[in-house]
Amino acid sequence: MSTASIGRPIQRTESVAKVTGTARYAVEQRTDGAAVYCAYVPATIPKGRVVRVDTSGGEEVLAILWHGNAEKLGDIEDGELAVLQSDRVAYRGQIIAAVVATTLEAARDAADTIRVTYSDEESPDNTLSAEHPSLFAPESVNAGFPTDVTVGDPDSTLSSAAHVVDRWYSTSPMHNSPMEPHATTAEWSNGALTVWDSTQAPSGVRDDLATLFELDPSNVRVVAENIGGGFGAKGSTRPNAVLAAMAARASGRTVKLALPRQALFDVVGYRTPTINHVQLGADTRGKLTAIAHDTFQQTSHVFEFCEQTAESTRHIYASPHRRTTHRLAVLDVSTPRWMRAPGEAPGMFAVETAIDELSYAVGIDPIELRIRNEPDVDPASGNRFSSRSVVECLREGAERFGWADRDPRPGHRREGRTLIGTGVATASYPVLISPSSASAQLGADGSITVSVAASDIGTGARTVLRQIAADALAVSAERVELKLGDSALPTAPGAGGSSGTSSWGWAVTKACRQLVDEVGGSIDDAGGPAQVSVETSEEIDQQKDLARMAFGAQFAEVRVDIDTGEVRVSRMLGVFGIGRVMNPRLARSQLIGGMTFGLGMALMEAGNTDHEFGGFSNHDLAEYHIPVCADTPDIEAVWVEEHDDELSPMGGKGIGEIGTVGSPAAIGNAVYHATGVRVRDLPITLDKVLPHL
Secondary structure, three states: OOOOOOOOOOOOOOOHHHHOOOOOOHHOOOOOEEEEEEEEOOOOOOOOEEEEEOOOOOOOOOEEEEEEOOOOOOOOOOOOOOOOOOEEEOOOOOEEEEEOOOHHHHHHHHHHHHEEEOOOOOOOOOOOOOOOOOOOOOOOOOOHHHHEEEOOHHHHHHHHEEEEEEEEEEOOEOOOOOOOOOEEEEEEEOOEEEEEOOOOOHHHHHHHHHOOOOOHHHHHEEEOOOOOOOOOOOOOHHHHHHHHHHHHHHHHOEEHHHHOHHHHHHOOOOOOEEEEEEEEEOOOOOHHHHEEEEEEEEEOOOOOOOOOOOOOOHHHHOOOOEEEEEEEEEEEOOOOOOOOOOOOHHHHHHHHHHHHHHHHHHHHOHHHHHHHOOOOOOOOOOOEEEOOOOOHHHHHHHHHHHHHHHHOOOOOEEEOOEEEEEEEEEEEEEEOOOOOEEEEEOOOOOOOEEOOOOOOOOOOHHHHHHHHHHHOOOOOOHHEEEOEEOOOOOOOOOOOOOOOOHHHHHHHHHHHHHHHHHOOOOOOOOOOOOEEEEEOHHHHHOOOOEEOOOEEEEEEEEEEEOOOOOEEEEEEEEEEEEEEEOOOOHHHHHHHHHHHHHHHHHHHHOOOOOOOOOEEEOOOOOOOOOOOOHOOEEEOOOOOOOOOOOOOOOOOOEEEEEEEEHHHHHHHHHHHHHHOOOOOOOOOOOOHHHOOO
């Protein structure tokens, strides 16, 4: 009987622990000594200097830290981690002091009432524009992609094209806001530091803390047993981990620090707002002759971060003349960071909306127009794709969604006081794989343990890695015990870039196969215990020069109230080409989650910049709106069969982020089809629709 685990909808390994409340998170860990609590003091000015902090506290207060008495940290590239190292206030909400107290209530009360004296206060410059005087071209953008790429002569080609779309599009700041806030428990013992941290990258946090506190990495341990979501905001070391470790050393006690919800809008990152100038030139048949995508976004004075907003435009459509650029404005804001599908999500909203506009200008069905511009090879590199299923996804989705019955004329389908429309958009996301280590051990009693310092942020990594290990060992998944979420385990990259399963799974597969060889070819016939440890850097370096990407087609149906302008999504369908699916149950969950992210981006999510006082004015979940179940009545995610032998040994492409890409554009295109109103600035709120109905 087959023992194959990959491809089976096995339920989550930790599901019972989570629903019964026994799964422990970062500030719920039991420690050796009684814990004390830390609360931070945010800057109440947008720009200036901290002159003095009142360090007198009540009898429950153990320590008050500020730059005047905080320990000096080692140098690190990320300026947001230089906590309490300077008197400079770079943005409203920045950590400028911290209180350690015996109770959580005492710590928060002291932090709320502490007196801070400022100087050199200035009004903030925090308005992004395409003409901002500080705009510059960074050396590269996120993930090391080139800042600008020009092929041919797009400007002259645009001037002579039969059809031209020349439009500006924008997306608002967005906040990750996972269910579990950023949180850390920190403990020092004999000069060694242990932190229980809500992070996507235990190994990375270990290395950063070792640098900051000038320790050997072997004297730092980071445990991330369970993570209540991250979406990129926990993809790198955040200030809460640094502050908790500082507070623990200053007080000599185990310290617990959970950031309040408002802090997640200030100090842990957010998706930058983007401005996109997209120009498309096409001939009379709808074939693209030129694509230009110029992007503008913001960064902070503390640390430079540039999202790769135009990167996806380099790969998705064939065109002989292309230009893609990125420009940054340095503002009095906190540093933007990763948020689910960074670059691709806002960038493809702009391009896929422009493509939809072109389809109406040329008079060609939006799906047919995309198919006509399908490239034979990767337009950016000239390399062939390891596999590419855009056309199959579009056609499969069209059949499932009933696209053939669609009246192409905008504003013509109506039920009572409701206008109904449908839209489509293409999605893509790169296949990223990083070197990873793993170990596999066979015990004397026949037990099997596989270890890797991966992080399960709610995606089901524990479950999928057990399945991968089981197939490599030719045993059932029930026999495999998986250890992860601990930097003491074999070093691994963080959970991000939809690369976790491919990166960790490659190392797990290699370790398990070597274990089988070590014991003579069969785990069940092994004569004794054995253990192997591996790393995958050499195999990854030897991969062929191929374009590796996941793809999808997003479909949306919306209903727009004629009297109020309210937009409701009645149906969403995503069809994806994501290689081999490890676990259908978990894959569907991830894809639907990503599509729901896209719905929020399209219709409701917007961080409102406070131009007078700095920061964001809607910094809680009462005013920053995210989708709930009532907003997604009918949402479906499926995938086409895609066999790709050129990827990792498992053949998967990553699923965490591609569900987000394309869905905002599909919804926006459906709004236009329903109403004839083209909204180019997200989110699509009723005030942008109603005046034009």
